[in-house]
Amino acid sequence: MKTMALATRNSKEILRDKLNLTFGLGFPVVLLLLLTAIQSNIPAEIFVIDQLTPGIAVFGLSFISLFSGMLIAKDRTSSLMLRLFTSPLTPGNFIFGYTIPLLPMAALQVGVCFSVAFFLGLTIDINIMLAIIVLIPAMVLFIGIGLLCGSVFTDRQVGGICGALLTNLSAWLSGTWFDLDLVGGTFRSVAELLPFVHAVDAGRAAISGEYAAIWPHLFWVIGYAVVVMVIAIIVFTGKMNSDNN
Amino acid sequence: MIAIQTENLTKKYKEKVAVNSLDLLVDRGELFALLGVNGAGKTTAIKMLSCLIKPTKGDATVFGKSIISESFEVKEMINVSPQETAIAPNLTVRENLEFIAGIHGNDKKSAREKANQIISSFGLEEIAKDRAGILSGGWQRRLSIAMALISEPQLLFLDEPTLGLDVIARRELWNVIKKMKGKVTIILTTHYLEEAVHLSDRIGIIVKGELKETGTAEELMKKTCAKTFEDAFITISGEGDAII
Numbered sequence: 001m002k003t004m005a006l007a008t009r010n011s012k013e014i015l016r017d018k019l020n021l022t023f024g025l026g027f028p029v030v031l032l033l034l035l036t037a038i039q040s041n042i043p044a045e046i047f048v049i050d051q052l053t054p055g056i057a058v059f060g061l062s063f064i065s066l067f068s069g070m071l072i073a074k075d076r077t078s079s080l081m082l083r084l085f086t087s088p089l090t091p092g093n094f095i096f097g098y099t100i101p102l103l104p105m106a107a108l109q110v111g112v113c114f115s116v117a118f119f120l121g122l123t124i125d126i127n128i129m130l131a132i133i134v135l136i137p138a139m140v141l142f143i144g145i146g147l148l149c150g151s152v153f154t155d156r157q158v159g160g161i162c163g164a165l166l167t168n169l170s171a172w173l174s175g176t177w178f179d180l181d182l183v184g185g186t187f188r189s190v191a192e193l194l195p196f197v198h199a200v201d202a203g204r205a206a207i208s209g210e211y212a213a214i215w216p217h218l219f220w221v222i223g224y225a226v227v228v229m230v231i232a233i234i235v236f237t238g239k240m241n242s243d244n245n
Numbered sequence: 246m247i248a249i250q251t252e253n254l255t256k257k258y259k260e261k262v263a264v265n266s267l268d269l270l271v272d273r274g275e276l277f278a279l280l281g282v283n284g285a286g287k288t289t290a291i292k293m294l295s296c297l298i299k300p301t302k303g304d305a306t307v308f309g310k311s312i313i314s315e316s317f318e319v320k321e322m323i324n325v326s327p328q329e330t331a332i333a334p335n336l337t338v339r340e341n342l343e344f345i346a347g348i349h350g351n352d353k354k355s356a357r358e359k360a361n362q363i364i365s366s367f368g369l370e371e372i373a374k375d376r377a378g379i380l381s382g383g384w385q386r387r388l389s390i391a392m393a394l395i396s397e398p399q400l401l402f403l404d405e406p407t408l409g410l411d412v413i414a415r416r417e418l419w420n421v422i423k424k425m426k427g428k429v430t431i432i433l434t435t436h437y438l439e440e441a442v443h444l445s446d447r448i449g450i451i452v453k454g455e456l457k458e459t460g461t462a463e464e465l466m467k468k469t470c471a472k473t474f475e476d477a478f479i480t481i482s483g484e485g486d487a488i489i
Contacts, residue, residue: 001347001350001351001352002347002348002349002350004347005343005344005346005347005348005356006344006347006348008344009333009336009340009344012335012336012340013333013335013336016335017335079327079328079329079330079331080331080332080333082297082325082327082331083324083325083327083331083345083392083393084348085297086295086296086297086323086324086325086402087320087324087345087348087349087396088317088320088321088348088350089348090317093348
């Protein structure tokens with residue numbers, strides 16, 4: 001009950017920030033439309049819709065980190081948090097209260113991305129549902145990044161880190177805009193050490209029906225999601241205590 | 246029955262002593278005003294009593310429960326209206342109230358019923374559907390106190406509740422606070438001495454983290470041979486020489 005009360009409030013705070021919401025949902029869709037339009041005018045297959053869609057979906061999830069990070073960072077410095085800290089909320093209530101509302105939002109964002117892709121030619125079949133399921137660990141990962149950033153940084157810093165750095169990392173190092181083999185070398189090695197390209201490749205494997213190819217990538221994403229989420233919870237709880245001492 | 250009992254309650258920040266060996270007794274239903282100049286330690290004392298920060302030394306009980314070892318139980322009995330207006334700006338007045346009722350364990354139906362009651366008793370009907378962020382300072386402060394009361398606390402902390410309000414809004418809030426007297430134990434901090442005199446049953450004056458005197462306004466005036474409470478406050482605070 002207490003968790004849901006906090007989760008409901010957090011949902012409303014995010015959903016009522018129209019500018020963030022429009023940008024977060026709209027920007028990935030605009031990119032999808034733009035890149036598909038480019039693809040239709042070039043002979044080479046660079047932005048094929050079934051390859052592009054998982055990449056844009058993962059890129060769009062970076063805005064979930066931005067939403068959650070901004071909300072937590074703002075709350076940390078507000079008097080409302082003093083009120084919440086003097087209420088009988090446990091650390092578990094806080095963590096779930098901040099993460100629960102973001103899961104359906106992340107799912108909605110991925111769903112919107114795939115829905116738009118359908119109108120742009122993506123074939124809808126069971127593999128699309130599988131691709132969305134395969135992206136769940138990525139959703140958790142980005143929520144964890146938001147929780148972590150919101151716990152450590154101010155809202156302005158979160159804007160810079162999640163709004164600029166993370167969006168660029170998840171774009172350039174995910175193999176969405178170009179094949180990483182084209183750059184190769186250290187760039188590719190770094191990209192493969194990070195979870196973004198694996199999240200995209202897991203989604204692509206699901207769409208193309210190459211089920212065996214999903215797991216190696218998915219393990220990377222799940223590993224990152226678990227580690228980031230655990231660190232985020234530890235830091236969130238520790239930071240909340242230290243902010244008041 | 247005793248609402249608050251502190252024993253040697255102390256808070257240090259590195260070498261700076263914010264609250265020093267505070268020994269205080271507050272009875273159930275009493276409105277106790279905590280006065281002091283800026284940085285005297287009022288807010289730190291409230292933060293410790295409301296389990297927001299841990300004391301460096303000593304302990305306190307709230308209705309018999311320790312603020313250190315039974316903080317969760319204490320939090321179930323208290324609520325706070327912080328110095329700065331503590332509201333969720335993107336929620337409506339009603340949603341703010343239901344939100345606080347919810348985090349204090351009320352289900353949706355019960356939260357709605359309590360919100361209805363408090364909206365009625367605080368005269369918030371006309372703004373119930375308005376977003377809290379667009380309200381005037383007076384309405385926001387009134388909402389902030391209403392949010393503190395919706396959980397039906399046994400102990401309420403009002404930290405500078407009328408700070409920055411105009412005289413009309415302040416008087417309206419005084420009336421709200423007076424209506425609560427006797428039903429809820431209230432700890433009030435304020436810089437407005439007339440507010441403390443007007444509202445409180447007893448007053449405690451903190452100077453440099455130490456509780457110097459407690460008593461009614463009349464008792465403190467008598468003790469310091471002062472003609473006004475302001476003179477008594479200045480004498481107890483030890484600021485008289487500086488002013489003269």
